[in-house]
Amino acid sequence: MGRAEERRARQRGGRRAAPPTRSSGTPSEGIAPGGRAAARKAAARGKKGAKKGKSGIRRLFTWKKILGTFLGFCLLGIGAFIVMYMMIDVPKGNAAAQKQSNIYKYSDGSPMAREGDTNREIVDLSEVPKPVQHTFVAAENKSFYTDSGVDLKGTARGLINTLSGKGKQGGSTITQQYVKNFYLDQDQTVTRKLKELVISLKVDRTTSKDKILAGYINTSYYGRGAYGIQAAAQDYYRVDAKDLNVQQGAYLAALLQAPSQYDWAAATPTGKKLVQARWNYVLDNMVGQGWLNKAKRDAMTFPVPKEPKAAPGLEGQKGYFVKLAKQQLEKQLIKQEGITQDEAEARVENSGWTFTLNIDKKKQAQLEKSVKTQLISQLDPKKRSVDKNVQAGAASVDPKTGKIVALYGGEDYTKHFISNANRTDYQPASTFKPVILAAALENASETQGGKAIGANTIYDGTSKRQVVDSNGDKVGFAPENEDDQDYGKQVTVQTAMDKSINSVFAQMGVDVGMDKVLETATKMGMDTGKLKALPAYTLGTMGASPIQMAGVYATLDNHGKQVTPTIIKSAEQGGTEVQMPDPIGDQVISREAADTVTSVLTGVVDDGTAKVSVAQNPSRDGRKVAGKTGTSDDNLSAWFTGYTPDLVTSVGLFGENYKTHAQSKMYKTAGLPRVNGGGFPAQIWAEYTFGVAGENTKFDLDTDQGAAVQPSWTPSPSASVSDTPSASATTKKPTTSAPATPVTPTTSAPVTPTTSAPVTPTTSAPVTPTTSPPNPFDPNGDQ
Template sequence: MGRAEARRSRQRGARREQGGRGGIRRFFAWRRLLGTLFVCCLLAMGGFYAVYLLVPVPTANAEAELQSNVYKYSDGSILARSGKINRSIVGLEKIPDPVEKAFVAAENKTFYEDHGVDFKGTARGLVNSVTGKGKQGGSTITQQYVKNYYLDQSQTVTRKLKELVISLKVDQRQSKEEILAGYLNTSYYGRGAYGIQAAAQAYYGVDAGRLTVEQGAYLAALLQAPSQYDWTSATATGRKLATERWNYVLDNMVEESWLDPAERAGMKFPVPQEPRPAPGMEGQTGYLVEAANQELVNQGVKEEDIKAGGWTITLNIDKKRQKELVEAVDEQLESRLDREGNEVDATVQAGATSVDPKTGHVVALYGGVGATEHWMSNATRRDYQPASTFKPLVFAAALENGSRTQDGRRIGVNTTYDGTSRRPVQGSDTPFAPENEDDISYGPVTVQRAMNKSINSVFAQMIVDVGPDEVKKTALGLGMKDTDGFVEQPAMSLGTMGASTWDMAGVYATLDNHGRKVTPAIVKSAEHKDRTVELPDPIGPQAVSRQTADTVTSVLTGVVRNGSGRAADTPAYQAAGKTGTSENNKSAWFAGYTPELATVVALFGEDTEKGEQVTLTGTANSGRANGGGFPARIWADYTLDALGGGSDARFDLDVMEIAAPDPAPVPSPSGSPSPSPSPSSSPSDEPVEPSDSPSSGTPSGTPSSPSPSTGEPTPPTQSPPSPSPSTSESGDDEDPGAGPGPDKDKPVRP
């Protein structure tokens, strides 16, 4: 072998030796790498297990359980929402099954089989978070629910790890139904809507339970990009993507056998409605919401529970009648006031409550110029005197108790009384001699004429004949509240206690309902995901006999036809009512009813800066304020429209047979019989309407203007300003012709 050949042999051997050593090195290098990877995996698994053990399922985040309250009119349309978050949590049982499936088809087809996590999608999300590539989808419904309910929307590695761990635990502890319900109720759908109930209202104006499959598929599609896919604001590209996503959802439902292919083929894209701003608390809305909340509190619902949200509260308020009541006040009062340039006009506050006497439902309520301008509701405040609207209750007590005059005559419609102004009452330990309006004396008058003319001296004597305690008992039974000023004295006959239009509407609705007690109710239903409030029947037992109630109604029809309430008279309907004007014209009332509707309207003089009651005299430059003026005209305008332009309904009355004129002599002020008392001034046969103006001879100790009562049960009230003290009894009526006349464009009202 030559040297060259030997050299080549040595080189080949060296290469073989070098290759053997390199292979060994490579072998051991791979072993080290695999071992390192294995150890890392073990460490990762151990670390994850440690994290699993250490990371608890937290309580809900700060906003996850925040809800709004939804308030609705009686027809189901939205009146208002309250709360920072527009969300109303609903149970899965209230959501149609196909709509549920649409969300599963959109987000997580394996939801019912998986264990709550998508490891591949989560890993991708972790990588993107580390590399700064932003958000990345792929999470399961459980993971999205955990993110919404327990965590936040941050895109950090820590948050993603927590989401993974908590999702595994939640999947073990909660049913798929609970998780899906939580997901549907916590997701954001755009338009400020959190949860499927708010989304259904925002996009389609219906409750979640009435969503169609097409609508549900669109809401499910929205979750991928709520702003981009909102049809009404989307670009052409956005609409195209939204439509593609909608089709994707439905096709997945067919693939999963959750939707029939033939039904799918006939579906059309459900274009959502235009966005609408959430109704606020301006105008009458705040008054209605506060009245509903207060009624729930009176029924045992805690105020803090209401504020926590989640309630769907349907009111008895008739949307159309509510609008008509506001328009009547605006047209008959507000349009005539100069609130900026007239000091008296600036103090005028109006309030009204309208009740269906057959159901007790409050169908309309007027609380004032607006809840954001005048926070106290004039419909429910009790710091003003109802004045002569109380006189029918004195007569009702006389009938109910079979009361007699001082000389033994049974009190009825045609019982005669001495109508002399300043006539001292007989048979009372408390001296009282009220002055009639304008100090007019009427001589012998029947109860009917005394009611028509609202003669103070007659009802002051009548309350003594009946007994102030019995009158108060009857009044409370009819629905009045026992306020501080409800003192059992003869002056009580002039309505010196405090009352609200809400209270008086219940009283007059009870008379309208043949004496069966009517407790005004504004809440039709109140539902929460955890409870439903059981509401009492607004119609109760007999407060007074039917004959008593019907006889009072008969007399009050005369007040509308021939007395101080003539501004409310029209051939379009049959009405009964009573006017009232309190001491110094601080309040003016008209309480009236037809067979179908009982409504009380009142004006109050209030200096809001000083918190004082002031006179209404000079309102709209109309002279003395009175119940037969603005209140009666508002009542008439509203009632005509609320009854659809009129009604053929007539009172079905069963009156008492105490109607024949009583020939017995009428006692004179001295107490001796006198067939013809001499009046201090000759009464006119013209319809000059008397008003119970204060008498200079009023004895000391007459009750002062009352403050609101807080007794139970109470209708909605708010804390009023302190009333100004009163030193004499309230007064009434009134020339119904005072002030501007009826609107000539309205139907004729004699």
């Protein structure tokens, strides 16, 4: 009996039963066979009980319970979706009814402009060539002709992103985008996304794919105020939709991802690269889908769009105001709501917004008048072709509030679409030098000789002097001063700022550390995120706009608190106002550092490159002014950015070929050898600023350095030099334009030059150059 049960146990367990245990030395034979089986069963039950006792959590979370819970949630979700599907009907199309004019007002509330009715002309899909239709499918939804109208994975991702505050991250089919455009709105809410999903499924069941595609391309926004493919074809290529070719269709399809960013006429270099990459992506997808022959695709070239057509009611400077206001609102909506660029543009364009801008009518009128009298009246395009290529841009900011109170974007928005006030494709040149000094002061930097950098620190002003690092090794950078002029081996930082000496600030940038210089520039409002820490940037060779530079100098004027210029006073839609960011930010550099730079910059006006145009201007009336001139290599741009205690204004002149819009040199403009920052830009600045100036106030400076609190001075030759001089020249060609008038030293001690011909100090007549006459607007010259 016992053996039989043991055999059955072995058969059931697949192995021989364990031998009976012996207890207290009692022989196993002393246990009855039936007792051994019962003991084995009791032991097995004991082991199971022990396991259960050790893993109580497993009893709560078994795979069966987890699976059951998951299936329960799935059933609940399916049930809820069925109920939602039955309750939500396809609404009547309301997109056209939602499009309203945007209204723009001056800061005092008086009307400025109204963006007109929606620019849209509906066309039948049969009027759009089949290959052009395919460009939109290839761009947005390759499975459009076979899918059910929704992308469940993308929609789920969008819902999760919405719930987590991250916004939408792709996933919409053409059907879903059409539903959003025509039946719903651009709100990024869970309710709207769920409605979009249900309506898209229903629309796909009851509507042909051709009708959906026609609705999509006719309701989408393409930028330039154009809704629908017909308006876009006219605005970008001056043809009807029926006459578009594949290349043009691919551009319009690519444009939908970010209409303003990808508009070729206004795109940054990065924007142009992105839209070209998107264009290539569309055509490659068409080849992959069998809609385009590869040989034909390989032969295609990018179809550069036409210039924008004149915008009715936005002539003069108004169009530049409107464009900037929309850009700033879109940026804020993207940040607040987590929506994409194209969704933000669709939300703003012709959607019933009321904008009140910070533009002051009196200041704006004065700025426009100053550009006209000081620049435009001096140009004669019929006499000199170069005069056709000079563009002015300016931005004026209240440093205490960050308000853009006046702005000059170009000759006329209907003639020159790009805003010169907001473009970042030209170098700010020597207007960047104050940032280098601010970085030195903020970081308590020292020269190679261990001297603290300040207004009176001595540097070598030799032109083409090799810059050295902390080990005394040459870094391979030896910039030339304006007109290759030497200022001696012992000049102060104050004098170097006054005369804009490149060799000094190149060395200072390396002394501080270019990484710290760029970090300070970013804190003060410049876009330096992708720049490498190279010594060449000490000459201001990166890109910047007048608005950015006005913000940088406003931060100095505001004692180191960051100022981000804004044109929007308020933006309201349907009784709800969008909360715009505070233009006044954190303390990004210390007050002492900011005030010291301001003090030094007063010397540029009183004793330096802006002396003739600003300091000696009869309208100055003793007002305190700080500022800096700048002129880029090859005379492509010229700047003056300056400020009083209450107003900061940056003025830039840009050489731009009036036909190709490529950057061009400004030599011989208005019959002058070159355009310098101390010339036209400073003249415009002075007439504008002194024309709108209020009470004559003084800078409240917390510093004991700089020209505002002590006179400019040049040390005697016996003073110690802080870094190792070098006269080694680079292969850079000398400036070919006329040399500027030499500078008169400000003290009795002469400056010892490093060349054979010494500069003779004088207090009477300046030294006459031996070549063509100097620029009468800037006899000292600058970089």
